[in-house]
Amino acid sequence: GIQVEQSPPDLILQEGANSTLRCNFSDSVNNLQWFHQNPWGQLINLFYIPSGTKQNGRLSATTVATERYSLLYISSSQTTDSGVYFCAGRGYNFNKFYFGSGTKLNVKP
Amino acid sequence: DARVTQTPRHKVTEMGQEVTMRCQPILGHNTVFWYRQTMMQGLELLAYFRNRAPLDDSGMPKDRFSAEMPDATLATLKIQPSEPRDSAVYFCASGLENTEAFFGQGTRLTVV
Numbered sequence: 333g334i335q336v337e338q339s340p341p342d343l344i345l346q347e348g349a350n351s352t353l354r355c356n357f358s359d360s361v362n363n364l365q366w367f368h369q370n371p372w373g374q375l376i377n378l379f380y381i382p383s384g385t386k387q388n389g390r391l392s393a394t395t396v397a398t399e400r401y402s403l404l405y406i407s408s409s410q411t412t413d414s415g416v417y418f419c420a421g422r423g424y425n426f427n428k429f430y431f432g433s434g435t436k437l438n439v440k441p
Numbered sequence: 442d443a444r445v446t447q448t449p450r451h452k453v454t455e456m457g458q459e460v461t462m463r464c465q466p467i468l469g470h471n472t473v474f475w476y477r478q479t480m481m482q483g484l485e486l487l488a489y490f491r492n493r494a495p496l497d498d499s500g501m502p503k504d505r506f507s508a509e510m511p512d513a514t515l516a517t518l519k520i521q522p523s524e525p526r527d528s529a530v531y532f533c534a535s536g537l538e539n540t541e542a543f544f545g546q547g548t549r550l551t552v553v
Contacts, residue, residue, distance in 0.1 A: 363539055373530060373547055380541035418484070422539075428497055429474055429534070429542065431484040 334359045334423050338432035345409045345439045353404040353417055353435045361421025361430065364395050366404050369416040369434070378404070378417075409439045443467045445535050445545035453551045459521040462548045465514055466535030473516045474534040474542065475501075475508055484532070490516065491538065523552045 335358035345351055355366075366378040379386050379393040381402065386393055390409075395402040402419055416434040423430060446465040454460055466473050475487040488498040488508035498508060505524070510516045520527055530549050536542030 363541070365541060367544070373549075375532065375544040375547075377541065377543060428486060428489055431476075431486075433483050 333428070334361060334421070334430040336419065336421065336430050336432035338417075338419060338435050340435060341433065343435055343437045345437065347409060347411060347439055347441050349409050349439075350405070350407045351409060351437070353406070353419075353437075355402045355404075355419035355432055357400040357421055357430075359423070360397070360400060361423060363422040364397075364402055365420050366393055366402070367418045367420065368413075369418065371415055375418070406437075409437075411439050411441050413437060414439045443543075445533055445543050447531075447533050447545035447548050449548060450546060451549045451551075453553065454523055456524055456552055457522040458552075459519065460523045460527075460550060460552075462518045462531050462533075462550070464516040464518075464533030464535075464545060466516060466533070467543060468514070470535035470537055471513075472536050472538055472542070473510060474532075475516070475518050476532040476534065477529045478532060478547075479529045487518070487531075520550075523550075525552045528552050 337356045339354045368376045381393045381395045383397040390407045392405045416436050418434045420431045448463045473490040477485045487501045489496050493510040507519045530547045532547045534542045534544045
């Protein structure tokens with residue numbers, strides 16, 4: 333299967349700080365997505381970004397498909413950004429969804 | 442407001458009992474995934490359906506787990522008999538091929 337490596341595994345930020353989360357894939361994937369798992373356990377869709385750059389408020393994401401990585405940028409972090417951020421991509425064979433182990437973010441007031 | 446609906450949200454059962462979890466995918470979606478999340482293993486793919494046909498259930502313990510899609514609006518995951526090590530949050534997700542997938546709120550299973 334495809335290996336998905338996320339970094340850093342843990343991140344502590346002061347409110348207002350910026351951060352970059354990274355996701356590397358061992359093989360080409362399509363349908364790359366970023367999710368936020370909030371403290372209640374819900375998996376919230378952040379971005380569907382097979383390639384290119386997208387922005388949504390304070391969050392933006394960039395995927396460089398040819399180099400098999402994606403970045404998630406969080407600017408002016410808020411305490412509500414705390415939780416675990418996952419990236420996931422589907423392999424070209426059978427479309428299985430491969431998840432990274434997540435980045436656990438704690439934003440302190 | 443289209444969403445993936447999972448029932449029950451919480452389930453506590455005794456070891457040895459049968460557990461059935463249900464998922465209603467978003468109308469029109471033709472792919473359904475079942476995932477299990479634990480602290481130790483993270484998100485593990487248990488089963489994957491496309492057009493109601495199982496494409497991959499290699500992540501599922503075959504002796505006690507079974508997954509089916511009796512129709513396009515219902516996916517089920519059964520555990521029989523349940524064991525304490527099955528305690529986890531079980532997520533269902535649906536999507537169209539080659540597009541965004543959406544997750545349900547999960548079923549938190551506790552086997553005592």
